[in-house]
Amino acid sequence: MTSPQVMLEVEHLTKIFGANPKRALPLLEQGISKEDIFQKTGLTVGVHDASFSVYEGEIFVIMGLSGSGKSTLVRMLNRLIEPNSGSVTMRGKNITTMTHDELVQFRLHNMSMVFQSFALMPHLSVLENAAFGLELAGVAKQERSKRALQALEQVGLSGWENCKPENLSGGMQQRVGLARGLAVDPEIMLMDEAFSALDPLIRTEMQDELLMLQEKYRRTIIFISHDLNEALRIGDRIGIMEGGKLIQVGTPEDVLQNPANDYVKAFFKGVDPTSVLSAKDIVSKSHPTIIITKGGNLRAAHEILSASERDYAFVLDPQHRLQGVVSTDSIVELLKEKNPDRTLRDAFLQNIEAVNEDDSMQDILPLVAQSQNPVPVTDSNNKFKGVVSKARFLNTLHRSSDNTDNTDILTTEGA
Amino acid sequence: MFEDKVIPLDVWITDGINWLVDNHRALFLKLKWPVEQTLNGIDHGLNALHPLIIIAAVLLIAWRIAGWRVSLFSVLSLVFVGLLGLWEDTMTTLAMVVSSVLFCIIAGVPLGICAGKNDRFERIIRPILDAMQTTPSFVYLVPIVMLFSIGNAAGVLATIIFALPPIVRLTGLGIRQVPRELVEAAEAFGATNWQVLAKVQIPLALPTILAGLNQTIMMALSMVVVAALIGAGGLGSPVVLGLNSLDIGIAAIGGIGIVLMAVMLDRITQAAAKKRY
Numbered sequence: 001m002t003s004p005q006v007m008l009e010v011e012h013l014t015k016i017f018g019a020n021p022k023r024a025l026p027l028l029e030q031g032i033s034k035e036d037i038f039q040k041t042g043l044t045v046g047v048h049d050a051s052f053s054v055y056e057g058e059i060f061v062i063m064g065l066s067g068s069g070k071s072t073l074v075r076m077l078n079r080l081i082e083p084n085s086g087s088v089t090m091r092g093k094n095i096t097t098m099t100h101d102e103l104v105q106f107r108l109h110n111m112s113m114v115f116q117s118f119a120l121m122p123h124l125s126v127l128e129n130a131a132f133g134l135e136l137a138g139v140a141k142q143e144r145s146k147r148a149l150q151a152l153e154q155v156g157l158s159g160w161e162n163c164k165p166e167n168l169s170g171g172m173q174q175r176v177g178l179a180r181g182l183a184v185d186p187e188i189m190l191m192d193e194a195f196s197a198l199d200p201l202i203r204t205e206m207q208d209e210l211l212m213l214q215e216k217y218r219r220t221i222i223f224i225s226h227d228l229n230e231a232l233r234i235g236d237r238i239g240i241m242e243g244g245k246l247i248q249v250g251t252p253e254d255v256l257q258n259p260a261n262d263y264v265k266a267f268f269k270g271v272d273p274t275s276v277l278s279a280k281d282i283v284s285k286s287h288p289t290i291i292i293t294k295g296g297n298l299r300a301a302h303e304i305l306s307a308s309e310r311d312y313a314f315v316l317d318p319q320h321r322l323q324g325v326v327s328t329d330s331i332v333e334l335l336k337e338k339n340p341d342r343t344l345r346d347a348f349l350q351n352i353e354a355v356n357e358d359d360s361m362q363d364i365l366p367l368v369a370q371s372q373n374p375v376p377v378t379d380s381n382n383k384f385k386g387v388v389s390k391a392r393f394l395n396t397l398h399r400s401s402d403n404t405d406n407t408d409i410l411t412t413e414g415a
Numbered sequence: 416m417f418e419d420k421v422i423p424l425d426v427w428i429t430d431g432i433n434w435l436v437d438n439h440r441a442l443f444l445k446l447k448w449p450v451e452q453t454l455n456g457i458d459h460g461l462n463a464l465h466p467l468i469i470i471a472a473v474l475l476i477a478w479r480i481a482g483w484r485v486s487l488f489s490v491l492s493l494v495f496v497g498l499l500g501l502w503e504d505t506m507t508t509l510a511m512v513v514s515s516v517l518f519c520i521i522a523g524v525p526l527g528i529c530a531g532k533n534d535r536f537e538r539i540i541r542p543i544l545d546a547m548q549t550t551p552s553f554v555y556l557v558p559i560v561m562l563f564s565i566g567n568a569a570g571v572l573a574t575i576i577f578a579l580p581p582i583v584r585l586t587g588l589g590i591r592q593v594p595r596e597l598v599e600a601a602e603a604f605g606a607t608n609w610q611v612l613a614k615v616q617i618p619l620a621l622p623t624i625l626a627g628l629n630q631t632i633m634m635a636l637s638m639v640v641v642a643a644l645i646g647a648g649g650l651g652s653p654v655v656l657g658l659n660s661l662d663i664g665i666a667a668i669g670g671i672g673i674v675l676m677a678v679m680l681d682r683i684t685q686a687a688a689k690k691r692y
Contacts, residue, residue: 121618
């Protein structure tokens with residue numbers, strides 16, 4: 001096999017947002033962090049000194065948390081955002097120095113884009129949306145309809161040409177977005193979190209679809225994602241961004257086996273999930289709550305519990321502050337006394353401890369392990385947020401130990 | 416404390432207007448020319464056509480755009496003003512409204528687009544629009560007469576000043592409301608600035624622009640009486656006539672005609688604005 005051709009060469013690409021961005025450059029040279037630079041100068045570092053190559057026919061995934069600069073980076077490739085310095089070269093053509101007219105021609109014919117928000121034109125039909133790039137390029141109507149229909153067929157949307165995008169589901173809308181990108185037959189397709197807005201099942205389906213298309217057509221695709229699963233599934237190579245810097249580029253295996261730093265390691269190894277995840281990340285809202293007014297009626301509480309088929313209910317005041325916990329047993333016992341003066345407060349279980357939503361899983365482990373009932377979680381104002389049960393706790397541990405399925409950690413760090 | 420420190424702004428303005436009248440009246444009369452031609456064309460056209468043709472045309476337009484209820488109402492209104500003996504005045508008023516709105520669109524939509532695309536331009540134009548909308552029309556009625564003399568065309572010019580702001584504002588608003596990501600998507604696919612405007616921004620802003628058009632039409636109608644004060648004809652003239660001779664009846668039928676035309680035009684244009692793409 002011949003060595004792969006370089007399709008796109010990105011060198012030292014930097015973008016700083018704010019007035020007079022050159023001020024931040026010396027600070028960046030000194031290795032001062034993005035946060036400190038913002039404190040000092042009010043400038044936001046989007047991307048700093050990103051260099052990488054993309055080979056012909058590969059899917060190159062740029063992965064990072066929100067705010068890591070990946071969307072800025074991809075928009076500098078087609079200059080939707082103008083870089084402050086650095087260059088992007090495609091097959092020897094320097095994109096960063098193109099005039100506006102050259103850039104328009106380049107976007108028309110060489111590089112298309114698929115958006116997270118789909119960005120379909122609501123006033124155009126599915127067919128017209130798919131043909132949008134061709135229409136801009138001045139392709140004759142018959143020809144562009146033909147090519148748009150082909151593209152729609154590729155993404156499995158034949159028969160929907162005359163619908164409006166608003167009548168389509170999210171997954172189908174993004175298929176239109178994909179068809180629009182494919183119809184212009186670009187050399188490079190940029191996909192900015194293209195599947196992130198879709199629900200997990202549809203997302204997987206779209207990934208498979210993309211891989212199938214890729215099998216046939218071998219396009220060069222630059223794919224932005226914050227989802228590790230996605231990156232591993234579809235990426236031929238992965239670039240990982242943190243705080244505006246591209247910190248590692250390699251095949252999924254490379255990155256898995258030799259993570260460049262702890263940040264990358266955290267993505268893949270999941271470190272110890274119990275130290276990263278806090279109570280609010282695993283909280284469940286499936287248990288019934290009872291709002292207590294005045295005394296609180298025992299029979300009503302009993303009804304609520306039996307209707308929900310749970311053994312424990314959490315009693316809140318109208319402001320949703322946790323008052324206590326009752327169980328089916330504690331209520332039934334009081335009901336047996338047939339004493340009309342008894343209220344719900346008398347049925348409260350003893351020795352109930354709530355945990356704060358920000359406590360880490362490590363902190364709450366002993367409590368969860370000991371207590372019979374699910375442990376209530378509250379915020380700092382004692383507002384009830386849900387419960388953590390043993391089963392839920394163990395389930396989370398189990399999932400996190402599975403290397404390919406620790407996206408929870410990712411979203412946690414992003415929050 | 417202000418007794419002996421008065422800025423003689425009133426004197427300056429009078430002098431300024433007088434200077435304009437003395438030296439540049441010919442220029443202003445030239446400016447009036449296209450307005451006058453358009454107005455007379457439409458006016459003669461409407462009055463030359465048999466009322467039945469006009470009623471049929473309104474029936475068809477209102478039915479297509481706004482449905483049979485509005486269509487029925489429009490026809491009944493037209494027949495009613497005809498029976499009141501106001502047909503010619505109504506046609507003149509319609510001609511004045513149509514021609515002033517036409518010029519408002521020609522000037523207002525491009526201004527609105529600029530205001531929608533450019534923050535600085537919007538900051539400059541906004542106070543001017545505020546002034547145009549709030550300055551009592553009596554204030555500029557006299558200068559208009561001095562510069563453009565009296566008659567229908569001068570009335571239309573006064574109407575344009577008053578009715579222009581909403582279409583500028585709402586066009587700007589419509590352009591600004593187009594989602595950023597749609598503009599970005601069009602740019603990513605190689606759209607030029609003109610293509611972004613023509614294929615994305617204007618089509619998506621159209622309902623808002625049409626809402627502005629509706630407002631402009633309403634404001635133009637509300638100027639009909641004021642325009643009659645400077646010698647413009649139409650439904651305003653019976654009102655002014657009635658006012659001067661304390662003839663309540665004549666003033667009232669003029670007013671009824673104006674209201675019926677206003678409701679008719681409002682319903683039709685509102686329906687047009689509400690139509691989705």
